[in-house]
Amino acid sequence: MKFQAKINSFGENNLGHGPYIEIPKEVYNELLPNTIDKRIKCTLNNLTTISRAMAPKGNFNYILLNKDVLKEIKVTIGDIVLVELQPDKSKYGMPISEEMEEVLFSDPDGSDLFHRLTPGVQRTLIHVISKYKSSNLKIERSFVILEHLKKNKGKLDFKLLQEDFKNQRNNMKF
Structure with a gap:
């Protein structure tokens, strides 16, 4: 499922602070039944794929990012990115070496x-x-x-x- 999203940031005093992408409700509702423990693979700007969990916050769900990911795809808070989400069906919910x-x-x-x-x-x-x-x-x-x-x-x-x-x-x- 592809969509565009703005990179936002939680304040430093909140649990789960840092950069994040909000998941549109319809995307979340369609993906959720196909995931294990809400685990997904998230591809950003067709450049990098990361394993994450879809997390709840108030009345929305999000994917937590980090500075390294933003640096890798050369974006910052406030930028719009192309997001592609798919269920992560791997054994551990992330790649293992x-x-x-x-x-x-x-x-x-x-x-x-x-x-x-x-x-x-x-x-x-x-x-x-x-x-x-x-x-x-x-x-x-x-x-x-x-x-x-x-x-x-x-x-x-x-x-x-x-x-x-x-x-x-x-x-x-x-």
Whole structure:
């Protein structure tokens, strides 16, 4: 479904602050029954496709963007963009790196614990890994996540996970 939308911004004191696009009601109502957890793929100006959730706010629904996306398509708050939305039918509701998939495949116990996490937490961890450009870092950090889950009996503690990342980095220094 294609439409044009203005890039707006929530004030900094609101939950979910930052740039966003309002979804027309008819588009939202048509897409919603075809989505899993309101997950969609959003293509902006035919330049970039991002995975997002359709979120409610008062009497409308929106897609939250970020500065990196705006920079990538060379637009700013107030600009009009071409938006194409389609249901995201992928396993996790967002792309997962090959490296992380391979680590999950190679560690069945860790994979089992990862898949017991809520879909939102899984997406957060996938996002953490996808931020790295280096394939080696993606692999190392994926292993750290699975070891963290095993060490904590399937519980995720982001503060402790950051320490685990730091400890892994320190142990790698020669």
